[in-house]
Amino acid sequence: MSPAPWWKTCVAYQIYPRSFCDSNGDGVGDLRGIISKLDYLERLGIGMVWLCPVYASPNDDNGYDISDYEAIQPEFGTLEDWIALRDGLHARGIRLVMDLVANHSSDEHAWFVESRTAKDSGKRDWYIWRPPAADGGPPNDWQSVFGGPAWEFDGATGEYYLHLFSKKQPDLNWESTAFRTELFAMMRRWVALGIDGFRMDVINLISKPDGLGAGGNEGGMDRALNGPRMRDYLAEMRREVFAGTDLVTIGETPGMRLELAREITDERAPMLDMQFHFEHVDLDHAPGASKWDSTPMTMPALRATLSRWQEGMEPHGWNSLYLGNHDQPRAVSRYGDDGRYRRESATLLMTLLLTLKGTPFIYQGDEIGMANVAFDAITDYRDIETLNAWRWLTGERGLDAATALTMIRTKSRDNARTPMQWSAAPNAGFSSAKPWIAPNPDYTAHNVAAAEAAPDSVLHYTRRLIALRQRTPALHGGQYGLLDAEHPTLWLFERADATQRCLIALNFSDGRLPVPSAVASLPLRLGNYPPGDPATLRPWEARILAAPSHRSAP
Template sequence: MTDEPALDSARKPVPAGTPDADSAAAPWWTRAVVYQVYPRSFADSDGDGVGDLGGIRAKLGYLAELGVDAVWLSPVYPSPQHDNGYDIRDYQDIDPVFGSLAEFDALLAEAHERGIKIVMDLVVNHTSDEHDWFQESRSSRTNPRRDWYWWRPAAADGGPPNGWRSAFSGPAWTLDGATGEYYLHLFARQQPDLNWENAEVRRAVYAMMNWWLDRGVDGFRMDVINFIAKRVELVDGPRPSVDGGSPMGPQIHDYLQEMHREVFAGRGGEHLTVGEMPGVSVSDAVLFTDPARAEVDMIFQFEHVSLDQGEHKFHALPLSLPALKKSLSRWQDGLADTGWNSLYLNNHDQPRLVSRFGNDSEYRYESATLWALVLHLHRGTPYIYQGEEIGMTNVRFDSIDDYRDIESLNHFREAVQEFDRSPAAVLAGVHTMGRDNARTPMQWDASDNAGFTSGTPWIAANPNFPGINTVADRAGERSIFRFYQRLIALRHESPVVALGAFSMLEPEHEQLYAFTRTLGDETLLVVANASDAPLVGPLPVDVTGGDLVLGNYAGADGSGLRPWEARLYRL
């Protein structure tokens, strides 16, 4: 490996609106669309009720038909499954519930034959408490791997070393009886945080990453990667309040640059790196995604998917369209000249898009396609979450016992038992914002269990699957799947979609989402009425003489928009 970050032509920044759209400076992912597969819920090939690699292989033709360029796999490593695979027991194997390394290699080869890249989920902020590293670490205070995790004595009052809270409820520290010290876990107690201050930890992680890249994978989505760097002064200082700020420490840039040198430098710039980074700002993102700094290609930020949350995640508020436009526009502007945006409104941690921001009953097709058009015409790399392309909706299970997500279950228990809140009210919050909304089985057809499995699914299918499934949607006159196909093809074919400059119009309008994309002498206009009510009046830009490229209603003129109508014009 080289000592300094490699900056080859595939990683050079392309400022917004650069006329030379065919320049080799534009990385492949500026023209790409990524599809996220949540393997447990995608397709089950052996009838045990859990999705697997064989199921994904069987659906590669579907993904190729959609036209996506890469598939991001949520974790398929061996795991006790306390957090559905984000608690990893072994980084260099496949959990038997999903298959084997041989089956993974077959999936990788078949995907590559179809021109589809495979991106793995990298979870290295924490391991499972069953990982060999942690088992050694907790065995004694003098074990050579003791410092691979964050161990601290109790505070003066006998409690945890500091006041940090776990993202899954409760303190972020658990007392280990064997050695009498606390270990840090920013998530579940079964997910102890690795100590990246230890150079041996970093070397072990880089060796594992190189092992997967040498096997042929095409990159990594990096789970909460900014949390690998801790604010050591808060860990070791006087016990702070729970409002002590983000745990992210300034070492993060050193770690990511070192990771690039040790893992990616010299590999040709063809590997995708996207870092999930809760709590970061636009200015942070400029540093993380500046190609000259060689850290990551893009990040997942959370600002826009936090706007409809009140005092906590499960306290849902109505969406403010001006607030959403302000947020997304700020990220578009902030990364216009340096860096790159990721574009998403759905993933395995978020409620279903059409239920959250649209109308999932009367205008399900219209609102699903509106948000697809709006999102995919922003500047950045779009990510589609499985089922989004057919307008899958939130689920409303009658009992908390029907849910499986550790975050929702812990929240329900804590709210009801410790804070004496109404079970019905707490369940309503889970219905609206819980992560299992995204994790019910993929709805393939109208047969039993939505065609997901011949057995009993690990979580029940959404009861609306007889009407909402891939077969019904693709056969319909108004197909959400076909709309996504056209959006993906546009990004592949149109340099202005991939690289054009972004400009928001009517930022304070309560119904209208409108913006332009410009590259050289070509301008595209998006106008979208994100509401149940008609939008009366002229469009913000004169479209006389322009071409209607794509719309979700039949027919269109230069004035007014029907409920949830979206149009793309070439001016």
């Protein structure tokens, strides 16, 4: 049997460069700051880094609006700095995955600048242009993810261009063969520079539905998901860029159903190696409402959703695993208890993440239990989606400021973007200057330096957990089996291969919980509490237990 691809056996770590570490005192994280923390990543046991965009950008959406795919944003450093980062990671056995934003570019990209000059421009069809509707308005009523119409009128040529996100992020037109040829060439140039793969932003939006702009297209992004030629484009990209390599391809795929995800990651003919689905991070969205209208997150719903994806991707698909990222609230605040049981619930969530089947992605700071921030005023927030939502909530929705701010605090993407908390020094040890966004005030107690000094910290537990996963084949290659689908607070599952079997018991509550005698009698491999009564799980207790193999003799 061939060995598993490298990306199936490693633990990944996502870095949001702007908020990770500032080396030059300008208040913005940078490449040299990341380089200064490579030993930290190595000690953690990381095998892959997903680096959020560091390309040239006007920063309308913090780098996800790219103005030059082959230039480094000056506030992050230079190409030489990037090369030093690549070499530093590779010297430590850590792979480097770049973020690819290919559904849209910045409106300041040279491609779009040329596209908007004239209707007969050579790059006109690299973007999606449509004439006004009969009433002179937008071609249809699509809405942007960030609020407002998804069409922007451009007076130079009297037409509208499509932007599913900010108006400064015009959507690229994958129907254009010339565009795809140039895109794939650019990707190959990054491959030649020694990267180990791409994470692809909203990659299932690249094929727009037929008849776009012909009327009757109610909605917005949801109408562009998983379009009619998406498979063709992904297959072409695979052939043109990745054939004959061991590079990893990771798709961000909102709104992708399980059956399609299994198809596009089928190892027998993959279009992508793995994908990020959104079902579990949408569980606390109130039905039929906006993301800002929350409903309680329940463990049974989370268990049912993730178990369905664990089982449903078998036998040939592969999961990307995550509980938090740069677009989501902090995991311990969303799924755990960031108050009394912050350490316990953060370590339980890390146990879940690192014992499910798939490639786990740790978001920076989750390994020390970083939590949501409750800024005092909307002026403390920086995220374009958040600021647009504030205007909508207090304007069109008519909510009072206190109610709107409570909603913002719960769901804002800035929860994940406050500076990495390295120490109790000013600015959380992130920078010698005032950071671009304020740190969470709790950094004085919750930081890497404090975690290093505490043997029972989330950080030390995460290191032990990663080490256990790496030396236990059943935890990265074994099958997932849910053992109790009904218990309201106990998540009990197994991971098993031909020779090993681990049982994972997780108490998602602040109460004590009896466990079955057959579970209590098993030897403990790792737990987030000191040894205690084996028949009782303490609040937010997690245990990884050694169980007899299914193939063992009676």
